[in-house]
Amino acid sequence: MPSLDVAGEFETIERLLRPLAHPEWGRGLADDVAVLPSRPGYDLVLTKDVIVEGVHFLPDDPLETVAKKLLRVNLSDLAAKGSEPFGYLLACCWSDRCGWPEREAFAAGLAQDQALFGVFLMGGDTVRTPGPAVFSLTALGWVPAGEAVSRAGAQVGDLVFVTGTIGDGLLGLQAAQAKLKLDAERLARLIDHYRTPMPRLDFADVVRNLATAAADVSDGLAADLNHIAKASGVGIALNLSVLPLSAAAQAWFEDRVDPQAALEDLATGGDDYQIVFTAHPRHEETLRREAERRLLRLTRIGAVTAGEGVAVDYGGRRIELARRGWTHG
Template identity: 45%
Template sequence: MNEFGFIRDRLAALSRGFPGALDLKDDAALLSCGPDEELVLTQDMLVAGVHFLDFDPADLVARKALRVNLSDLAAMGAMPVAVMASVAWPREGGEALREDWVKGLAEDLSGAELPLIGGDTTVTPGPWTMTITAIGTTPKGAALKRSGARPGDLVCVTGTIGDAGLGLKLLRGEIDLSDGSRDFVATRYRVPAPRLEMGLALRRTATACIDVSDGLLADAGHVAAASGVGLTLNLGDLPRSDAVAEWLEGEADLDAALVALASAGDDYELLFTLPPGAFDAAYMAALQSGVRLTQIGEVTEGEGVTALGMTGQTLSIESGGFTHF
């Protein structure tokens, strides 16, 4: 039983049928807060050595912890309003670690005009661990979910895919790139950009939405399962940064390389479905928010994700992304 099976088979029943829990299948939960509005709540935990590298700067760790939660709000089409933070500090970190972490968090909270409204701190003999709870709002009934995709819808993605995965490989010393590409992919891994403005715009057009955290193929699978449909993805159409293009030039098996890019996590782009007639509106919204938008497939009858290679052949996918167990 992997992580998602554990949630489905062991934890979902604990929601006791509460509608806003969405059977623990979505990016966040919904709470009614009046006749016209819902609260959107999400919480992600980050652990040193699992979600970030032990040598990552503390200020960048704080910014990543906040941003991955804001990305969940973006995937639900929510407007962020506040955050809470709990941190288990390593004993050897000292005052300097705490100060640098707070500096990074303060920088991003200021930029997003968000308050920190609570949380907890403690010390641990184990790895440095932190949890951010992000709170947002949507008009009642307007939240994006994973469960609305319909056959005939287009599958689209924001930004570029695979940058963060290359960033992790680079920081681990597994690959090398040119100077500009090195800085770009390292930043994409350490400081993701939540697509909040695009998420708000997609409330008017998207039928389903998720953020790409575990890997594009894995997260597409979550949409397919929640919506009861199939997704066919053309990996040759994956939007690529200059850094990814540089890396691909050195790969002998292009299809295998594309699968690796589509299976890497931490991109925090939005993967969404929308009716064909809504593409132009979504494209204009992307232009206005300064983000790239690319159609990479379509929704079909059936189930699961079918990945097509450069010549249209169906590719074998062993693992579509990251799972904790």
């Protein structure tokens, strides 16, 4: 598409984005398309997320971390399906605040994450917008043919596990908005998590081999479990009392007057980018061993039941969540 904006886009592609291109498939960003050879024996896994300034990231977030977060939230989707990412297409709608230094920071963030995660830019588009900045990314990954994990395979009797800790996404947002009272180091860690969450690619192969259903925790643990329950035609019992908390979240939690409400907030907050999945009980030991080998926390938070929806237990009592998590949007 052409645009009425003349300055900057050509240079942005030429000087900032071309160095990020896949050496072959991206065609040096000098063509209209990317061309990807077939990989027999593998399925291609695709996901596309879009983030809007003021909605999905804060206007004062550095563009370096905005770029990283954009890439990482997409890689998180691939990880939860047991897929190995290799590339992405990118569309940037730069706002007025995105001058050359900001664009350089954006590209620098991508360059660092490309090296970290082994992915390359394949193509895309760069335009200006009179409104808030908008960035869209399509991530591409491989998975052995037929082995992509879905949301739909949970079986009654399976156990429910989650990697890492839950709630840092919500607390990180509050920290970044200066709404949280904690010591400086913990605040910094939470803000780091909010700005540059770590996609659980290190656990993707385990999920692929052992999980019956999986999703990444983006909408909120309860909402994402609900997606799995619905797609699988089962119920899920979630034990709120064992929610795994980071040290920072634990410190915040200990200051709460109403611990149940606090845990509910964390379980519905979203933006955690952990993997929540179901697996047959016979795999529990293997799962724990694999998590340990990867220095990764793994918590059994519930079980798959007959019925529908998510039934939440807190201290032995069945409770109703006031809020089911962010709506998909």
